[in-house]
Amino acid sequence: MQRRTESTIIRLIIFLAAEFFIDQEIFGRFVSFFRLSDLASIAFFKLLTLVTIIFLVKFVLRQPVGFKRPTTKGGWIFWVIWGLACLGLTVLLPQHFFAAVIIGLCGAVPEELMYCAGIFGVIYNTVNGPERKKPGLWVPLLLSSLLFAASHLINLQTQTAFGTMLQIVQAFGMGVLFSAVYIRMQNILYPMAVHFFINFMVTSINGYPVPAATAKAHPSITPTIVALVIYLSIAAIVLFRAHRPSQLGTETWR
Template sequence: MLKRMRAAHPFLYCMLAVVLFLAVMRAGTTLFVLVLTLLGPAVYWPFAQEDFLLQSVNELFGVLAGVFLLGRTGRLWVYRQRGRGFLDGLLVGMVPFVMVSLAFSVNLQPGPEAVFKPAWQIAVFFLCMFLISLAEETLFRGVIAETLLEHFGPSRAGVWKACLLSGLLFGSGHLVNLLSSAPVGVLVQCGMTAALGTLYAAIYFRGGNLWVLVFLHTMQDVAALIGSGLYESTASISEVVSSYDPSMLTGALIYLIPTVFLLRKRRNPEVAAFWPRLEPPRPAGNTETVQ
């Protein structure tokens, strides 16, 4: 059924994929908390001590939802696709990589009374950032962006449409944060992540390697939340999101300008080269194969 929906109604499939992703995380985490409560304080204690531990469980359900969608539609190969390779893929994504490095240099500075968290909590923080990235890249690039590119085709216009629409869905997926953060901050986050999602899709299409995006996304989230991950008594994720203000939307240009550069006309053939599954069917009687 999912294969047929994906082929016949790709936009509906992509929107329902986001809904399923969010619903599985919400329901799975709620059930998990219920089980923890029934097991008693001794089992629940680590989760009460470290918010990122419960967030990791939440993201794990998201990973499972994404893997389910890829598996049911025969797209698990996106995890194995090498594209131009990991290191060359990082060169394609050099702009966000440099931005992450700059953010690290700023956010790693502790406050005057900063106290490091215990080692296990710091380890949980890094695990959580990885799972967030794996879950979101599986869904928004592996499932959604690839579906849209297959629908529109690897022409320059098709690639742009797939990037913009997948970015829009990536941004709108963060509306779920309205449940825990200030509305203005969430809307700013949605705008920023929509622009970032457009850039990530461009990097994915140009490089053909999902793990490059998982790495960049992980590093970007670590850089943004490193204070909360390393030090005691710092802002939670919801508090960080609530602090966003509309002036930050100007930063969306930082993501959109390199997107235009990556998708310039003379580089478009690289997209088709890394996505041979998107080529139109060959005429009957033509027995040549793609090398």
């Protein structure tokens, strides 16, 4: 167990350091040469990031991307509700549709591959070795969510420390929700869809966040706490209705 834990810590450090360095020092500079619009730059940057994450998840974390058929009933109900919700937002708030789709995809796809398929998966498999009878969910869920929240520290470059702190708190709740959905459905498309919808909804309502406006914004703590409670409550419901722990074997994310 100790050797397995040490190996995982080393792989996680290499994974996070490589992903951050490649994104910021290589892709960030590369994309800036093209002088694209904000949305085009984000899309191009995230596409390059996606390739990096897939490579690092496979060869550093040695985790597969989970596209299994859900082992719980009701998958089609999820997609019907998701589709109707996205359609409703599009009909009610069509003015930001294109930006909402771009922001939704750019956040959901690479980040869920990184934090759910990659980080959650490798921590889960480390914690739940062959000697463990009942799989532990809380350690991988909380650690992957904390790392997802901490990744938002990079926004200190463009916004206030207080605003970034509130964003980190909210991102932690989102991370718990995404991991809970992944635990229940065991298919990465589901947390991607939830992540997409949240980004899609926020952008549909508020429009594309202009960096200058974001830096001058005065965030409030109340909406952040409300959002955190909502995310954690939904996550608790999802986990409560998920499989019994004894049915979640470590082979799920191998």
